[in-house]
Amino acid sequence: MTNWTQAKGPGDSPKSNAITDVACPFCGLVCDDLEMVRDETGLKVAKNGCEKAVAGFERKVDGARPQVDGRDVDIETAIRAATDLIRKSSLPLYGGLGTDVDGIRAVMALADKSGGVVDHALSEGQYRNFRVLQTTGWIMTTLTETRNRADVIIVVGSDIQKLHPRFFERIVNVEQSLLTETPAKRTVYFIGKGLDQSGVKGPRIGEVITLPCELERIDEVVSALAAEIKGTPVGADSVAGVPTADIRALSERCKASAYPVFVWAPPSLAFPNADLVVNTVSDLVKDLNVKGRAAGLALGGNEGAISAGAVCSWQSGYPLRVSFSSGKPDYDFTRYAIPKMLAGGEGDLLVWLASFTPDLGPPPASIPTIVLGTPGIKLNGTPAVYIPIGTPGVDHGGRIIRVDNVVSLPLRDLGRSSLPKAADVLAAIELAL
Amino acid sequence: MLIKFTGGTVYDPANGVNGEVRDIYARDGRIVAAPPPGTKIDQEYSLQGRTVMAGAIDPHSHIGGGKVTIGRMLLPEDHQGHEVARTDLTRSGCGHAVPSTMTTGYRYAEMGYTAAFEPAMLPANARQAHLEMGDTPMIDKGAFVMLGNDDFFLRSLAQKKDFSFIKDYIAFTMHAAQALAVKIVNPGGISAFKFNQRQLDLDERHQFYGLTPRDIILTLARGMKELGVPHPIHIHGCNLGVPGSMHSTLATIRAAEGLPLHLTHIQFHSYGTEGDMKFSSGAPQIAELLNQHSNVSIDIGQIMFGQTCTASGDSMRQYGNTKSADPKKWVVMDIECDNGCGVVPMTYRDKSYVNALQWAIGLELFLLVNDPWRIFLTTDHPNGAPFYYYPHLIRLLMDRTFRNEMLEKLHPGAQAATILKSLDREYSLYEIAIMTRAGPARSLGLRDRGHLGAGATADITVYEDLADREAMFKTPLFVFKNGELIVRNGQVVKVVAGATHVARPEYDRAIEKPLREYFERYHTVKLDNFRLSDQEIVDSNCGHTGGECGCVIVQPCGPRTS
Numbered sequence: 001m002t003n004w005t006q007a008k009g010p011g012d013s014p015k016s017n018a019i020t021d022v023a024c025p026f027c028g029l030v031c032d033d034l035e036m037v038r039d040e041t042g043l044k045v046a047k048n049g050c051e052k053a054v055a056g057f058e059r060k061v062d063g064a065r066p067q068v069d070g071r072d073v074d075i076e077t078a079i080r081a082a083t084d085l086i087r088k089s090s091l092p093l094y095g096g097l098g099t100d101v102d103g104i105r106a107v108m109a110l111a112d113k114s115g116g117v118v119d120h121a122l123s124e125g126q127y128r129n130f131r132v133l134q135t136t137g138w139i140m141t142t143l144t145e146t147r148n149r150a151d152v153i154i155v156v157g158s159d160i161q162k163l164h165p166r167f168f169e170r171i172v173n174v175e176q177s178l179l180t181e182t183p184a185k186r187t188v189y190f191i192g193k194g195l196d197q198s199g200v201k202g203p204r205i206g207e208v209i210t211l212p213c214e215l216e217r218i219d220e221v222v223s224a225l226a227a228e229i230k231g232t233p234v235g236a237d238s239v240a241g242v243p244t245a246d247i248r249a250l251s252e253r254c255k256a257s258a259y260p261v262f263v264w265a266p267p268s269l270a271f272p273n274a275d276l277v278v279n280t281v282s283d284l285v286k287d288l289n290v291k292g293r294a295a296g297l298a299l300g301g302n303e304g305a306i307s308a309g310a311v312c313s314w315q316s317g318y319p320l321r322v323s324f325s326s327g328k329p330d331y332d333f334t335r336y337a338i339p340k341m342l343a344g345g346e347g348d349l350l351v352w353l354a355s356f357t358p359d360l361g362p363p364p365a366s367i368p369t370i371v372l373g374t375p376g377i378k379l380n381g382t383p384a385v386y387i388p389i390g391t392p393g394v395d396h397g398g399r400i401i402r403v404d405n406v407v408s409l410p411l412r413d414l415g416r417s418s419l420p421k422a423a424d425v426l427a428a429i430e431l432a433l
Numbered sequence: 434m435l436i437k438f439t440g441g442t443v444y445d446p447a448n449g450v451n452g453e454v455r456d457i458y459a460r461d462g463r464i465v466a467a468p469p470p471g472t473k474i475d476q477e478y479s480l481q482g483r484t485v486m487a488g489a490i491d492p493h494s495h496i497g498g499g500k501v502t503i504g505r506m507l508l509p510e511d512h513q514g515h516e517v518a519r520t521d522l523t524r525s526g527c528g529h530a531v532p533s534t535m536t537t538g539y540r541y542a543e544m545g546y547t548a549a550f551e552p553a554m555l556p557a558n559a560r561q562a563h564l565e566m567g568d569t570p571m572i573d574k575g576a577f578v579m580l581g582n583d584d585f586f587l588r589s590l591a592q593k594k595d596f597s598f599i600k601d602y603i604a605f606t607m608h609a610a611q612a613l614a615v616k617i618v619n620p621g622g623i624s625a626f627k628f629n630q631r632q633l634d635l636d637e638r639h640q641f642y643g644l645t646p647r648d649i650i651l652t653l654a655r656g657m658k659e660l661g662v663p664h665p666i667h668i669h670g671c672n673l674g675v676p677g678s679m680h681s682t683l684a685t686i687r688a689a690e691g692l693p694l695h696l697t698h699i700q701f702h703s704y705g706t707e708g709d710m711k712f713s714s715g716a717p718q719i720a721e722l723l724n725q726h727s728n729v730s731i732d733i734g735q736i737m738f739g740q741t742c743t744a745s746g747d748s749m750r751q752y753g754n755t756k757s758a759d760p761k762k763w764v765v766m767d768i769e770c771d772n773g774c775g776v777v778p779m780t781y782r783d784k785s786y787v788n789a790l791q792w793a794i795g796l797e798l799f800l801l802v803n804d805p806w807r808i809f810l811t812t813d814h815p816n817g818a819p820f821y822y823y824p825h826l827i828r829l830l831m832d833r834t835f836r837n838e839m840l841e842k843l844h845p846g847a848q849a850a851t852i853l854k855s856l857d858r859e860y861s862l863y864e865i866a867i868m869t870r871a872g873p874a875r876s877l878g879l880r881d882r883g884h885l886g887a888g889a890t891a892d893i894t895v896y897e898d899l900a901d902r903e904a905m906f907k908t909p910l911f912v913f914k915n916g917e918l919i920v921r922n923g924q925v926v927k928v929v930a931g932a933t934h935v936a937r938p939e940y941d942r943a944i945e946k947p948l949r950e951y952f953e954r955y956h957t958v959k960l961d962n963f964r965l966s967d968q969e970i971v972d973s974n975c976g977h978t979g980g981e982c983g984c985v986i987v988q989p990c991g992p993r994t995s
Binding site for chain 2: 145
């Protein structure tokens with residue numbers, strides 16, 4: 001057991017003008033060890049920033065103006081125009097939802113009052129998980145638990161490096177463990193071909209083993225693994241191109257380990273019926289727990305998706321894809337998927353909220369669109385109303401829930417701009433409605 | 434604004450008032466002594482023949498935090514058919530076993546409750562717990578922070594750190610997580626489950642830290658006492674739901690060595706192994722021992738029949754309970770080297786021997802424990818049943834005939850295995866007022882809540898005096914919060930925010946240095962981001978700036994000793 005009271009603080013002391021312990025809202029991990037400096041050119045990530053953080057914090061947002069039908073207006077006029085559109089709408093669709101806890105709270109209040117539908121831009125991925133949660137459940141773990149206690153990490157078909165550039169650095173290749181002063185090297189498995197393994201390096205990384213199947217055939221490999229774990233050996237010599245012996249070896253490794261953790265990121269599992277892969281992995285984790293311990297760790301949750309799912313659940317009972325048009329929450333995760341509603345000609349107004357990255361632009365829509373977006377947001381045509389809004393954790397403070405659905409972090413006002421909070425704009429609309 | 438509540442029959446046990454006809458006055462949100470004759474009364478409520486009590490207080494109800502929201506996500510079928518439409522005043526919502534936050538607030542108030550306390554706030558999840566409580570309107574809130582399965586505590590104890598160091602850590606955590614009290618869940622067991630131990634009885638050792646639940650309980654019990662925290666250590670004991678758990682419970686009461694303890698949802702820990710079914714009531718033995726130990730208080734965690742969802746920090750025991758999940762889906766989590774959780778839907782059936790006997794065991798405990806000041810009325814919402822079964826539970830306690838009628842509908846084996854029919858006791862209104870108001874307020878250290886004396890917050894509930902006590906307690910005539918009428922005839926007429934109660938025992942700030950280093954080395958959150966500011970809670974409750982409306986209420990602690 002490490003005696004932490006004698007432990008030295010890590011790293012060197014921060015620069016005098018540095019802003020330390022900054023939480024980053026640009027992916028679901030919400031790393032909170034960033035160091036920022038501000039000079040005449042703006043905000044710079046001085047330490048611990050990945051490419052997503054640098055792009056997000058250092059982006060320039062000056063000069064954006066609210067617009068109505070493409071013409072610059074003051075914010076009051078834009079809010080009035082948005083209010084009129086929402087008042088006239090019989091079924092407004094509140095989509096995107098890239099915001100923090102207070103932003104999603106304000107969306108919920110407005111959707112409730114205006115009888116709208118709420119759905120996050122990344123719900124399709126999240127529902128690969130929610131469907132499994134709602135049918136069988138699972139055994140899950142969190143980032144700190146994995147960081148300290150996992151001895152084997154099994155990455156299931158997900159490009160973690162792309163979605164969460166610091167995952168391997170912060171959670172897998174860490175020098176310290178609470179359990180021992182001399183933590184053993186970790187084995188990392190990748191199930192699936194062509195996944196970026198460049199982050200899997202460093203002193204804590206032992207073997208890196210790949211079971212190279214095509215991503216859309218992952219279900220076959222995890223099913224074979226599940227069968228091996230259950231003690232019903234696979235007859236064939238190979239499964240989806242992976243030798244059965246390798247799958248069996250992984251099964252044996254999982255059974256012999258103290259705390260194997262299966263990691264997946266639902267947005268990566270972009271193939272039909274991917275929830276069945278999540279289901280199989282969740283079931284095999286349950287089976288491993290009959291005798292030993294094991295857990296799943298689902299990643300993803302960028303663009304405030306976790307906060308949106310959680311707040312919508314505690315306020316309405318359901319994790320997104322809820323309609324308030326009857327005055328009561330009505331839940332149907334197929335029917336109230338906004339992309340599907342747009343394609344089917346349902347809804348008469350799209351209200352799109354995206355405060356983190358400019359890539360999260362509204363989808364093409366044949367109905368009028370109100371965009372509350374970070375400056376530079378990718379647009380499809382000219383929205384009826386555009387209101388530039390601040391990014392929580394950069395332009396104003398806030399709170400955001402992390403990918404493990406347990407920890408939430410305070411987001412700092414770093415004073416990049418005076419752009420308004422989405423929550424304030426939405427509250428003004430709700431009040432005026 | 435001076436309000437007069439005229440001529441009601443008042444039950445105010447904290448002030449020794451037992452069913453006396455009295456006038457009560459409130460000025461600017463607080464109860465005041467009778468003003469001099471001739472003083473202008475701004476508003477008067479004539480309450481002749483009505484029953485008047487302080488607003489009720491639920492000292493143990495899972496209303497906020499990640500595991501409750503996991504329960505909400507897990508069970509869409511629980512909500513369907515239980516949707517609540519928005520009104521001009523209130524937001525929409527839904528839910529039977531795990532209602533949405535706003536609906537939870539409205540339903541509590543509509544039942545005459547003006548406060549409810551979340552008993553299992555994980556430090557790692559404290560921010561979210563407060564966010565959810567912030568979205569729970571109408572009632573006052575507060576939370577008990579979970580310690581005793583977290584690595585820092587266990588490690589400090591195993592390394593035999595100075596006791597003042599451990600107390601500093603407890604107090605720091607209460608401050609950082611904005612807690613009113615401290616809870617221990619399956620002492621050491623949540624952690625032991627991470628090391629693949631499947632049970633941990635009072636004197637079994639955690640294989641990594643070498644500690645026993647007894648060590649952990651005594652440390653926290655002593656810590657609470659010496660820090661001057663009003664509420665004693667709130668204990669969810671070993672072996673929840675296990676046949677034979679009564680023996681751990683009896684041993685825990687004896688282990689306290691006179692230190693104050695609160696044993697929560699004791700019904701789930703009062704099972705013997707007698708009879709053909711190897712499942713029997715331990716209530717008589719436990720009640721007898723409790724009656725001899727004035728240092729121990731309890732709440733029951735009564736079960737009621739029907740669908741509910743159990744949500745607990747006790748990952749070890751909840752994993753064990755997954756075999757009874759109904760519907761067959763559940764979530765178990767290991768959390769942040771801090772805690773865990775287990776969310777398992779449950780359907781209690783009156784024709785099941787075990788469920789029927791659980792129901793009877795809860796009632797036996799209510800009726801066999803003599804001192805109503807040491808027993809609080811809970812269903813451990815939603816674990817035993819949703820909180821809105823309280824009026825039904827009150828009728829079971831106050832009406833022996835009704836209770837026996839219910840008993841006769843149950844599994845015959847369970848009827849034979851309980852002494853319930855032989856228990857003639859019927860609770861009085863005064864005793865109900867103790868169990869649901871004065872007792873919880875005193876135990877939690879809420880000095881200006883739970884009573885109707887001068888200086889108390891004017892949280893007042895007025896009932897029609899109906900012979901059917903369930904109907905009486907289900908639909909209060911009036912509920913006042915801070916002197917404002919918020920519910921009339923069981924319907925919300927005004928939406929208010931409700932305050933958050935915290936306690937802040939003294940501690941030496943020097944603890945933050947090793948803690949900061951510990952967080953740096955092992956955690957994925959920085960110490961200063963872990964800490965919740967007052968402003969975060971104030972913001973989420975009402976949008977007022979700090980201090981403007983007293984949204985965070987710091988209840989006083991006694992002096993710290995050593």
